[in-house]
Each structure stands twice: as structure tokens, then as C-alpha cells.
Amino acid sequence: MSDHWDVVVIGGGGAGLAAAVSAAEEGASVLLFESETELGGSTALSAGIFTAAGTSVQSGLGIDDTAEKFFQHYMDLNQWVLAPGLIRAFCENAAPTLEWLIGLGVEIPAAISGNAHQPGLAQAGVEDVWRGHVPKDQGYGLIQVLDKARRKHGIEVIFGTRVQKLIEEDGRVVGVVADDIEVPAGAVVVASGGFAQDQALVDRYFPDANKAEESLFVVAADGSRGDHLRFAQDLGASIAGDGWGLIMPTVYFQRFHHWQSGFPPKSRVNVNQNGRRFMDEDASYAVSTGIIDQQGGYGWMIFDEDARVNQTPGYADWNPERVAEEAAAGRTLRADTVEELAELIGVPAQTLTATVDRWNEQLPNGYDDDFLRHRTLRNKGAVGNPDRIGTAPFYAAKILPAELVCTHAGLEINSSAAVLGKTGVPIEGLYAAGEAGAGILGLRYVGGGNAVANALTMGRIAGRNAASFTKTDAAGVPVNSIAHA
Numbered sequence: 001m002s003d004h005w006d007v008v009v010i011g012g013g014g015a016g017l018a019a020a021v022s023a024a025e026e027g028a029s030v031l032l033f034e035s036e037t038e039l040g041g042s043t044a045l046s047a048g049i050f051t052a053a054g055t056s057v058q059s060g061l062g063i064d065d066t067a068e069k070f071f072q073h074y075m076d077l078n079q080w081v082l083a084p085g086l087i088r089a090f091c092e093n094a095a096p097t098l099e100w101l102i103g104l105g106v107e108i109p110a111a112i113s114g115n116a117h118q119p120g121l122a123q124a125g126v127e128d129v130w131r132g133h134v135p136k137d138q139g140y141g142l143i144q145v146l147d148k149a150r151r152k153h154g155i156e157v158i159f160g161t162r163v164q165k166l167i168e169e170d171g172r173v174v175g176v177v178a179d180d181i182e183v184p185a186g187a188v189v190v191a192s193g194g195f196a197q198d199q200a201l202v203d204r205y206f207p208d209a210n211k212a213e214e215s216l217f218v219v220a221a222d223g224s225r226g227d228h229l230r231f232a233q234d235l236g237a238s239i240a241g242d243g244w245g246l247i248m249p250t251v252y253f254q255r256f257h258h259w260q261s262g263f264p265p266k267s268r269v270n271v272n273q274n275g276r277r278f279m280d281e282d283a284s285y286a287v288s289t290g291i292i293d294q295q296g297g298y299g300w301m302i303f304d305e306d307a308r309v310n311q312t313p314g315y316a317d318w319n320p321e322r323v324a325e326e327a328a329a330g331r332t333l334r335a336d337t338v339e340e341l342a343e344l345i346g347v348p349a350q351t352l353t354a355t356v357d358r359w360n361e362q363l364p365n366g367y368d369d370d371f372l373r374h375r376t377l378r379n380k381g382a383v384g385n386p387d388r389i390g391t392a393p394f395y396a397a398k399i400l401p402a403e404l405v406c407t408h409a410g411l412e413i414n415s416s417a418a419v420l421g422k423t424g425v426p427i428e429g430l431y432a433a434g435e436a437g438a439g440i441l442g443l444r445y446v447g448g449g450n451a452v453a454n455a456l457t458m459g460r461i462a463g464r465n466a467a468s469f470t471k472t473d474a475a476g477v478p479v480n481s482i483a484h485a
Helices: 014-025 041-045 056-060 067-077 084-104 138-152 199-205 207-215 227-235 288-293 305-309 320-328 338-345 349-365 373-379 450-469
Strands: 005-010 030-033 120-122 132-134 156-158 163-169 172-178 181-190 245-251 269-271 299-304 333-335 394-407 410-412 418-420 426-432
Touching (some): 005 014, 005 450, 014 030, 014 041, 014 138, 014 450, 041 138, 041 450, 056 120, 084 138, 138 450, 163 181, 163 227, 181 450, 199 394, 207 394, 227 426, 245 288, 269 349, 299 305, 305 394, 320 394, 333 338, 338 349, 338 394, 410 418, 410 426, 426 450
Parallel strands (some): 005 030, 181 426
Antiparallel strands (some): 120 132, 163 172, 172 181, 269 299, 299 394, 333 394, 418 426
């Protein structure tokens, strides 16, 4: 192993691999530290959806889209509280990063995808132009392609090693300490993931997650322990995104990603604490958590016996037996009539009955005047209309934001993925990306593919600029700093 590296990358998930490969493409020698025993991080656990605008996949489907439209939508959804320059750089670089991935071997056909598991183009969130690019083999497939590129470039990985600290000299980061050994480097990229697996950091930087109490479950990778926040404290780096993160709504008994847990029945109606329907049951998680928050933090998912018994077998949570067990234990409420169910969940019987009747009049007949769910179902590729909710017994399961997916607080970065000090001036030699590099993921998650696109796009920018930083001119100015690809 070399005793000096041009670039050291901390973390072997999507952001870290994108940074490492990109730096190597620029001719840098690269060493990557991964705290776990295998590569992939949270990206490998994800559906791998990548949100981008103006791509060859969209063009192949005759869709006219631009980074400018993406930028406007992104900023509007986040109420313009994010740094416009950083978001513009992300939106402009997302499509080139996707094309780079396709060039490396990622397969995304120019075809319409009805869900997060069918390769092609899908509706990612609440955008009017579809931007969710679903790759073959999901997030695992993205990691396999990036790892193949890593091996092609001869990038060495040190597994099972957690970087302890960054080495700073005269305001410049010049290496890392791992296993009590100093590893000198020309530049360092922090891509260590989020902090969802560290409860103390969740308490401090994303306390809203704790509202779910015992229903809360974490789907982030085991390595998401917040090392980037400890580095920030040591260096006096600026932190952005405090208080933000993504919690997806689920029923209280779910404990896995939906591709492991299964899916709730198509024939279901979500009602609030007054017994009224309050949302499109398939609304994007770009907005669904906020909708539920406005209803007092939780609602009730109502379905019937036909919906229970017709669940697809083989899933961990949403299967007929599991629902029956929850009902027998009294955690999922069950009754022979809708009126009796209303009494169990503490809502007016007349209201819940009217809600179910209204739902039965419309959704089974292919329309939804109130919440337009028929459009969402069509976009998801659903076959056929939902069945009536009418076969006893009837069930009510609490639905609330409880699936902690990713955290947004991290090292504040600029459009070059350089980490900023508390004065707003970049810390020389230090870059960050993914959940560790904050400022892209905002108070509102834009939709499926937001985190993956952030990780790979900013990882690529971070790697290229870290490599460029090691090539300085006579005045010590980095050559070819890249904010726009």
C-alpha cells in the first residue's frame, strides 16, 4: 500500500464509489475506507431510482425536459430555503451523471415503468414530468457497476475500518487517521452516509423521527453512524440540514423496506382521527408524510377481509397471516361492521360509514373525484380498479411516518462539493457527498431517486474536484475545479 494518496475516500456506498471512480478517471491515486465488510451502503439497499432531467431515457420516450425545469420544481417544492447555486449545480449535473452511469454499464431502458422495480422511467414524486429512472437490479445493480469500475481502475479498499479523524494542517485537510495510523492524502472525500443508526444523533439532529415512538424502524445501512458530524465538530465545519430527513408513512407493524415487507392492499381507505378520508392512499412520499402530520401525526388504514386474504404471499409484514396475528393481539383493530370498527378507533360511526360508502361509490368504478387516486394508480401501472371494501370483518391499522430512510444534516457543501467552514469559506482539501454532504436534500424530499441522485451526482463532482485539487498551479490554485459537467 502506498504511503501517500492523491485522494482518500471515506465510505463505500454510492457516493463514495462515485467519488473514488471519478477521481481515478482524473488520474488520481485513490484509497477507499469502508467501515463495513462489503460495499454498497444505503444505496445497495435502495430501489436505485435516480431522479434527473434532460436524459437520453426521457428523450427516447419523446419527453422534453430540462435541468432548468427540474431546478424550478426542486426549489419550489423546498420553498426556496436551499442554496440556489448548489441546487442548480445538482440539477445540471444529474443527467450527465446518469449518462456516465449508463456508459459504465447501468441498464435503464427507454420504457415506461409502473413501479420502483420495473426498469425504465417512472413518476418519482409530484413532478409533472416523469424523472424517476429505475435501473436494472435496483440499487444493488448500481453498486455492482460502480464496483466493477473501481476494480478496473485498481482502487484499493480497506474493509472493516472506520476512519477515526481527519488530519488538518494550517487549515487544510491532509489525510486521515484509521486504526491509529496516519494516512497522508492530497484531498479527502467524506461519503460515510447518514446518522440514522445512531440514536443520540437522531435525538439531536432529527428529533421528529422519534414521534413514531415504538413504531419507528430504520432502513438505512448499518454504517450510517454519523461520522461526518463528528468530523464537522473536530474541524469547525458548517452543518446544514439540521432537523431534516426522510420518514416514510407505514402501518405501525411494518419493519422492512416495502420490497421485503410487502405492500398494503389496493382496496384501502386512509381516514383521519375524525373518520374522514384525507389523502390519496398512494400519494408520493414527497408529500404524504406532511399530509399525515397535518392530521395530528397519524391516521387509520381501513380495509376488509377480502383485502387481507388476497395479500401476496411471501412478504415479511403484509401477508394474510401477519395481519391476522396483529388483529388477534388487538394491535390491528377488527370488527364485524364498519360501525363497530368506528367505535374501536374512536371516530363517529356515521362519518366512517359515509367515508367508506363514498370510497366504494368511486374507486371500484375507476374514478376518485375527491383525491384523484385513479390517476396515481394509472401512473403506477395498476391493473384493474380496487375492489369494494365490504366483506366482514373490517380492519383498522394505524398509519404514521415511521420508516426512517435517510437523514439530511451533514457537512455543508458548495456547488463543487467542497466542505464549508463556519465562515462560509471552503476548507481546503475536504469534500463531501451523499448524506454526509448536506444542502441538496432539503425539508421536502423531492421524490423517489432524490437521495440516490444526490449521492452519485455530488459524489462524482466531489471525486473530480478532489483529484483536481491535488493538481495545483504555481500559486496553489486548484486546476479545473468542476461544478458543471
